[in-house]
Amino acid sequence: MRNVDRATLGGNLRIDQVLESATRLFTQKGYEAASVRDLAAELEIRPSSLYHHFPGKQHILFAICMRMQTDFNAEVIPELLASRPPDEAIASAVRRHVLFGQRRKGEVVVNIRERRSLPAEQLAQVNGLRREYRDTMARVIEAGCRQGSFAVGDPKLAAMAIVDMINGLPHWFKPRDEQDLERVADLYARAALALLRGWETDPVS
Amino acid sequence: MRNVDRATLGGNLRIDQVLESATRLFTQKGYEAASVRDLAAELEIRPSSLYHHFPGKQHILFAICMRMQTDFNAEVIPELLASRPPDEAIASAVRRHVLFGQRRKGEVVVNIRERRSLPAEQLAQVNGLRREYRDTMARVIEAGCRQGSFAVGDPKLAAMAIVDMINGLPHWFKPRDEQDLERVADLYARAALALLRGWETDPVS
DNA sequence: GTCTATACGCAGATAGAC
DNA sequence: GTCTATCTGCGTATAGAC
Secondary structure (H helix, E strand, O other): OOOHHHHHHOOOHHHHHHHHHHHHHHHHHOOOOOOHHHHHHHHOOOHHHHOOOOOOHHHHHHHHHHHHHHHHHHHHHHHHHOOOOHHHHHHHHHHHHHHHHHHOHHHHHHHHHHHHHOOHHHHHHHHHHHHHHHHHHHHHHHHHHHHOOOOOOOHHHHHHHHHHHHHHHHHHOOOOOHHHHHHHHHHHHHHHHHHHHHOOOOOOO | OOOHHHHHHOOOHHHHHHHHHHHHHHHHHOOOOOOHHHHHHHHOOOHHHHOOOOOOHHHHHHHHHHHHHHHHHHHHHHHHHOOOOHHHHHHHHHHHHHHHHHHOHHHHHHHHHHHHHOOHHHHHHHHHHHHHHHHHHHHHHHHHHHHOOOOOOOHHHHHHHHHHHHHHHHHOOOOOOHHHHHHHHHHHHHHHHHHHHHOOOOOOO
8 A cells, every 4th residue: 555656656566567467457358347356366366465555446547547647748748848840849759659659558548548437636637647748749839830830720739639649549550560660650750740731721722 | 129220220219318328328437337227327217127128238339339330431431432532532521520520429439438348249340330431531542642632651541540530539629619610620621631641741841 | 465254235137017 | 118126246345364
């Protein structure tokens, strides 16, 4: 129970094992359909032993979502904040976003599909981190418009469209190899730029 | 029980009420977390009465997903197949897709988030309809490439990117009014075209 | 940190009357 | 088409020994 904080930040071995198994289980069956008994069986311990590490099932989901989203923000937001042209910032961030989504696919999918099962307060914490990312991206898009490289009337909508597009990827994309992954990461970065540059252009031009 | 077929196609009043309540419930709590008792309570009948209309909880989810996806394909795929320039076909389809996603928001969200809880065979049926839509869009994109209006190396990937972008919308977008909705539908159509036209262009050009 | 044993409620589903 | 009554199993979680 007192290990929950460390779990959120990562570091404790046993707890990492629990989160890993839980991620696999929640991905396959969904959070609600996966039982504490299932999870204990995967870890080859008794259900009651799990309650030594976590006060309840919900906290496991919370730990997965928070750890994933914290790591994500720490990795991707700096790409947006680095001082360089907005189109380069967006391209780098999209690339990193795609790669993160594959490297941490299980957690990302769990976060997207299952976080709504969290109680309101914990859900708000996770959503706060997600909003931070989107808002940062929206500000970069705005900067790109002022600077003239983008032509977007609604930067928040544009950011949401791009994020939704990228977040769809881990649900179905299975890269053949490392090169295939790099190819798609680049392609999505280009897609985002194409979208931001041509968005408000008359479609019949 | 013998009404299941009619339920899938729509038409029976009582069954429509069940599907409507179930859609609301599944959207709010998720399919697994929503109980047959919850659903009965919403309809102000006893749980056992539900089994007169459906053989089990899963069939309700199946009916929601199939009805939604059938209606969707019947409404959107013709836009892609109509004989006209590929960019017009894509723009019309995207517009319709966005509008459908708002008009039938509940069912769309349930289909996206909860269909994985279906048994393999029923899931395959729903996914078959979804693939039909994506493949049709991919073929139109290919035609657009041959014709020179699009520049896309991987039409299937492009179709998935566009579909993921649009399917994200019902999860968060709440239009202020009818004009706001039309605005976003047009914007997404433009986004799709911008993406297909500029995708393979060198991003630093 | 893991165990055995168990509490307690709710899950989906069925039988059979009206 | 809806009801009452009920079955059986599994759900999360706890107590307390080792």
